[in-house]
Amino acid sequence: SAVISQKPSRDICQRGTSLTIQCQVDSQVTMMFWYRQQPGQSLTLIATANQGSEATYESGFVIDKFPISRPNLTFSTLTVSNMSPEDSSIYLCSARSGGAGEQFFGPGTRLTVL
């Protein structure tokens, strides 16, 4: 199994600022993902974080708004840029080893934008 930690666990930010969320996995994993979960909603995939190359974004999400880094097999960051209240959500990092492996989730970062 993989243990995933995220920092910060929560933050309250002002409109127009940016926040970078860090994700650390305790073992090397093939795939890392970033999800968003809004209150009462299910998880929406933002992007797949690719090691050493640009992330692959889902429809409705763009690199300028959500830049992602993945410098190695155990670490990734997601930045929420130029925040607005609509960005208030829980952001979850996720990881999986291999196509058929179990997918694990970090504890999430609860973001509130005022």
Add this chain to the structure above:
Amino acid sequence: RKEVEQDPGPFNVPEGATVAFNCTYSNSASQSFFWYRQDCRKEPKLLMSVYSSGNEDGRFTAQLNRASQYISLLIRDSKLSDSATYLCVVNRSIGNEKLTFGTGTRLTIIP
């Protein structure tokens, strides 16, 4: 139509009862199916994978009907600790590692 649809509930069930959830998916090319459990203010965790022949893990039984494109989860002898949101999860297509999550079914077990 949503890719994965679930009845959001809530299901309020007395302790010891049996409860069943269904989930439908729209993409006939999906090959991998899962049930995840999410406790309040916690991250989702894998409860069980769903295999074509159906599978059981203790009090939990999962079944897949490819022809009708639905997945079910049965919980027998429900415990208070079973209270959670149950997420139906499907991969997008053959060889596609990305998962699509349903909105979840909220279950509360009543003492």
